[in-house]
Amino acid sequence: MNVIDEIKKRSVHVDKAIGELLPITHPEELYKASRYLPDAGGKRLRPATVILAAEAVGSDVDAVLPAAVAVELVHNFTLIHDDIMDRDEIRRGMPAVHVKWSKAGAILAGDTLYSKSFEILSRMKADPVRIVKSIELLSRTCTEICEGQWMDIDFENRDDVEEEEYLEMVGKKTSVLYAASAEIGALLGGASDEVAEALYEYGRLIGIGFQIYDDVLDLITPEDVLGKVRGSDLMEGKKTVIAIHAQDHGVNLDIFGSGSATTSQIDEAVKILEDSGSIGYASDLAMSYIQQGKAKLDILDDSEAKDVLLAIADYMVERSY
Numbered sequence: 606m607n608v609i610d611e612i613k614k615r616s617v618h619v620d621k622a623i624g625e626l627l628p629i630t631h632p633e634e635l636y637k638a639s640r641y642l643p644d645a646g647g648k649r650l651r652p653a654t655v656i657l658a659a660e661a662v663g664s665d666v667d668a669v670l671p672a673a674v675a676v677e678l679v680h681n682f683t684l685i686h687d688d689i690m691d692r693d694e695i696r697r698g699m700p701a702v703h704v705k706w707s708k709a710g711a712i713l714a715g716d717t718l719y720s721k722s723f724e725i726l727s728r729m730k731a732d733p734v735r736i737v738k739s740i741e742l743l744s745r746t747c748t749e750i751c752e753g754q755w756m757d758i759d760f761e762n763r764d765d766v767e768e769e770e771y772l773e774m775v776g777k778k779t780s781v782l783y784a785a786s787a788e789i790g791a792l793l794g795g796a797s798d799e800v801a802e803a804l805y806e807y808g809r810l811i812g813i814g815f816q817i818y819d820d821v822l823d824l825i826t827p828e829d830v831l832g833k834v835r836g837s838d839l840m841e842g843k844k845t846v847i848a849i850h851a852q853d854h855g856v857n858l859d860i861f862g863s864g865s866a867t868t869s870q871i872d873e874a875v876k877i878l879e880d881s882g883s884i885g886y887a888s889d890l891a892m893s894y895i896q897q898g899k900a901k902l903d904i905l906d907d908s909e910a911k912d913v914l915l916a917i918a919d920y921m922v923e924r925s926y
Contacts, residue, residue: 608916615656615673616649618666622674626725627718638706638714639721642681645697650917651786652677657917658790658804660910661902669793671729672739675722676786679743682722683750683782685715690754719747731793739789746785753778766844768853772813780812787914803904807914810898815921817891820845821884822924824875836871840864846890850883891922 623643629636652673659669666673687693688701689711695701703711726740756774760766787808791801823838824847838845842862851858858874860866866874878884899918905911 606912606916608913608920611913611916612649612653615653615666618656618670619649619652619673619677620646622670623677626671626674627678627721634706634710635713635717638702638710639717641699641702641705641714642684642696643677643718645699647681647697649677651680651782654783654786654808654914654917655790657910657914658787658796659794661804661905661908661914662791662794662796662800664794668731668795669790671725672789672793673786675726675743676782676789678718678722678725679747680782682715682718685711685718687754690758729793735792735795739792742785742788742792746781749777749781753781760844761842763844766849768846768849771844771846771849775816776809776813779816780809783812783815784808800904803901807898807901807918810894810901811918811921814891814894814898814918817846817887817894818922818924820847821887821891824878824884836860836866836874839871839874840866846887847878847883850886851878851881854881854883856881856883888922895919895922 623640627636627640627643629640655669655673655676656666659665684696685702688696689703689708693701694704701711702714706714723740723743726743727736729736753774753776756770757778760771760774784805785808788801788805791804796804820838820843823845824836826835834840839848839858839861840863842848848861856877858877860870860874875884895918899915902911902914
């Protein structure tokens, strides 16, 4: 099975629905700015998860397509605001929204995506009780994303971050939207609360595994594949599982928090982290979360959609970027 092809089969519906559910209207520039990132594509993992979760409980794409769009708009809202906070000028190989439309314009574009996502979700033709549950879940998810982002910023000024804190941070900043995507798809697809909650845990666990492995890829992937400077997390002094493990084992890296480093210095730091077992530890931890997440799908009957959800979990730690 080619998991990317399976995701694309679902995302083509999302691409079309974004144009229909978020039309460019007055004021035109606001909606152009809002549509800029969603129209640029991306992997569409989260909306595909909404659709696949619905399929896995016996429903179909038509039943949950607006919800899939809502989740994708929330994801893009977070990207726009992240780029402002991180002062990143490139996103998906293009100038970031705040570069093209100014910081104020980008904030408004992100806020528009955020509010439109709930408007779209609230207008769905589905069981009102399930719609309300989905709205409550997505709103709580947005709050948790903000909590996780705040924790991440706070970590920049601390030298005593523990692994448990890091896992809480990525659980909120990264994995809760995967979790919400899976549960919303299940809820609107007609699943029981027990099945919906299991799918939430599936998304949460593989989302944590995804982020941990992302930290590994930052060190082991060639720059031409990674699409950014290798070792950037080290140079920025980010408190990843790798950095925390290394610190706990008395490993000191000259380039940690330095802001810049030569290729040879990065190579030397990666070698030290490999020898100390820090990179291997993070890889194993990521894999353990993926396996735990996959086990949550045991509650589902066998189906093509279940197989794709399992393949997505594996993809989280098999991808090269």
